[in-house]
Amino acid sequence: MHRVAFGAQVCGDLGEGSVREWLVPDGRGGYAMGTVSGLRTRRYHGLLVVAGKTPSLRYLGLASLDPVVTLASGTVVRLGTHEWADGTVAPAGHRFLSGFELVDGLPRWRWRIGDVVLERELAMVHGRSSVAVVHRLLTGGPVSLRLEALCTWRDVHAERTAGSAEPEVTEVAGGCVVEGAYRLRGPDFRGAGAWFRGVRHREEAARGLTPTEDLWYAGSFHAELRQAGDTASVSAWAEDLDVVPEPAAAVVSSARTRNRAVVAAAAPGGEAQATLALAADAFVVETATGPDVVAGYPWFGAWSRDTMLSYEGLFLSTNRAEQGRRLLLGYAATLSEGMLANTADTGSVEYNTVDGTLWFLHAVGRHVAVTGDNDLAAELLPALRDVIGAHLAGTRYGIQADPADGLLRQGVPGAALTWMDARVDGEPVTPRTGKPVEVNALWINGLAMMIRLAWQVGAGAGQAALAHSAALTSFARRFPAKAGLLHDVVDGPDDDVLRPNQLLAWSLPYAPLRPSPGALQIIGAALMTPLGPRSQAPGTPGYHGSHGGPQASRDRAYHTGTVWPWLTGPYVEAWRRLGVSAEQTLSDADGHLGEYGLGSVSETADGEAPHGATGCPFQAWSVAESLRVRRLS
Incomplete structure (x- = not known):
């Protein structure tokens, strides 16, 4: 430890x-x-x-x-x-x-x-x-x-x-x-x-x-x-x-x-990994309805996006597959019109994310890939087919695969459906209406996962195969921008603000594209800090380097320059796709384990040096992604 x-x-x-x-x-x-x-x-x-x-x-x-x-x-x-x-x-x-x-x-x-x-x-x-x-x-x-x-x-x-x-x-x-x-x-x-x-x-x-x-x-x-x-x-x-x-x-x-048994069960490979394995334990809880994930302490409850994004790190990297299996089945029961419930802190069930369901597809795919649990794949396959069908036909908030190119579009006035979902006075700070890059990377990844699961259980993939082929072709045509970078949003109109979302297009298991070293170097130079990537490049319109003050000030800065440690995972994984080690990126953050939320990783940090930690001192996806990529190193 x-x-x-x-x-x-x-x-x-x-x-x-x-x-x-x-x-x-x-x-x-x-x-x-x-x-x-x-x-x-x-x-x-x-x-x-x-x-x-x-x-x-x-x-x-x-x-x-x-x-x-x-x-x-x-x-x-x-x-x-x-x-x-x-x-x-x-x-x-x-x-x-x-x-x-x-x-x-x-x-x-x-x-x-x-x-x-x-x-x-x-x-x-x-x-x-x-x-x-x-x-x-x-x-x-x-x-x-x-x-x-x-x-x-x-x-x-x-x-x-x-x-x-x-x-x-x-x-x-x-x-x-x-x-x-x-x-x-x-x-x-x-x-x-x-x-x-x-x-x-x-x-x-x-x-x-x-x-x-x-x-x-x-x-x-x-x-x-x-x-x-x-x-x-x-x-x-x-x-x-x-x-x-x-x-x-x-x-x-x-x-x-x-606590010692928790660390031993996770079979960590070093002091930092052992500490993160115990940190992960804080977020995995048992409720009256089964396993769940606390998104962050002290003020967050359970959010489906956070839960599914964190799934591999919290459950598969810590040998909690059986508990995770029950969680996936429990969340699958909340599917409605092809969308996973985002049971946030409002006390009511809401369906208001474009990516939470896609992260669910990813979590199921990773669970089956790591554990070989084809029984789970067979049990969830009908529900996953319904998810694909609903996204092709169209569901809430204008979420639909565009019949013209197969890419997933989303957005209605006043809604903020991606993970960059902060709003001030009811208006999204980064609305990203159209076809966001990470949403479409997750869509293509989810379709590929669906095809793989269907093949493993000897079933047909249904609409997924054709949808995957169309979206993959269109992604390669629509998203590339100058210097090997990707547009953050297309058809919204096109948005070229340098944000880290494109990292998912290069880092997911079935990523639609392969990164170029030059593009990753540009992202690293503009966005990387010791705690992870900034959410927006300094010098771009609307950039905020300080995440503090009253709620409106914090919300304006939340996704416009604030550092998000969870994005270290996709950044490290993208470099690994090129055969380049990013161990220094991981070790840079080790000192943070004793700086803010002790033995854990914070939700966010200031975009400007010295990058003081902000937000929840103990955040699930920050811990989960750091643990996941360390276990794979």
Whole structure:
């Protein structure tokens, strides 16, 4: 595993220690998440975030568990760290941190107060909304330890304030139940009951969102740590409140054992690959309806495009084929009018992508190619034929193979159907109406996959063979532009803005064209950064090099210059088609594993140096594509 560890200079600096975030998932879409310094910088940070019926419906419960140490001298030292609405940081427990590290993917902090060293470890029960927090005296003592529980119960995307009703806290054996939703258990619980008003989240302020909330001080747990090795632990869990989890120390030990097994099952080839294999585990979840993929933490749920684009990296590169098989069958059941449901974070089923279904064809094809599972191919073949037929006849949003040339066209006013789907004031930033290059590369790839699957199970390919021949011929005629590059969109009218989408036309298994070295060199020179390609070349109309500020500013920059690490996969694969190694491109990003979302890869980064990470600190397709191309190297 790539070692992630920081000393006092990082942990004790709220600038350095608060931009590095850790994540512990529960395997259901819930999580614990925070920063190295202990400061909660996002509304999404907390020790118990509970997933609802879907991964996108999450609720924050236990926000913080603040240690307060009383030394033998009577001196009281508060080790929590909070920022308030006026900018004050108090208490400032980060100043006592001597170190932070990830051990088998789990966070560990150590505070030093003179000769007293207190350690905290944290883990979640896989498959249950349950967190365990263990405190251990390493040196010094005796000390008295108080653990103050700051609580709420709210949607993670919102805030709760003292203007609302006080949370209902019911004392039970060993602790309390908050709002009937989750339970806290630990040593010598003493109820309290007071609002902590004006807790500030600096990252939400930077994003132009409401930056403050109020937290409820539900009570505290108390223990005497008399000698090195003594521990005090608190557990918090939702659902089945009468079923007490195993002891906290055992939860931590079990989580470490499981994480090591996850890495071993993926058979990684190096430190970075081992780290990415464990990172991938965070996104694969089991829900009430079966396996699914969380697109990114902390705010995304499941999106079909992200799931299918990530499929090979998350499932086939980590030896999760059986779980992946169930996922593919589950998603196939959502097909309607030849389109895969994009069950995003709206709480309703939507059909609003042109490429999500094509990535589904790709995922099925790769699954069968890697596993030899012809039974799955035979089971899904009728549905895949329906997909092809619907795209040839025409389906929602003007999506149809043009009868004149066989290329796939899409788009209606106000819609943004490709992966470059950001909108501001309801209008697409990059509408790309017409025939986008990567959509048609995926269309041709999907048709070829369909032909291959039909052949493998001894069935006819139906309309796919003729459709593939027509589209392949037309692609070679319509998309080439100057210097070996490809148009980004044709018939929309033609769009020659230099974007990375053309990489898919050279990198997919059944790519329609072979790249030229000169074209890849032009793309590399204009788009490549240490974290991956920019979404648009600097100096072109509408380019934005900074991805930050309020939502409208971020959305304008989202696909107009912002770096997308997932595109490293197609870039590396395109060079490999020419027999050229791109190992340096992969190793350039290794340092990122300890910069932002620790042990993972971010969603995006600024287009301009130093390419600070932005977006979700933990993003599924960024991890999946990096893992996929590394496993193939």
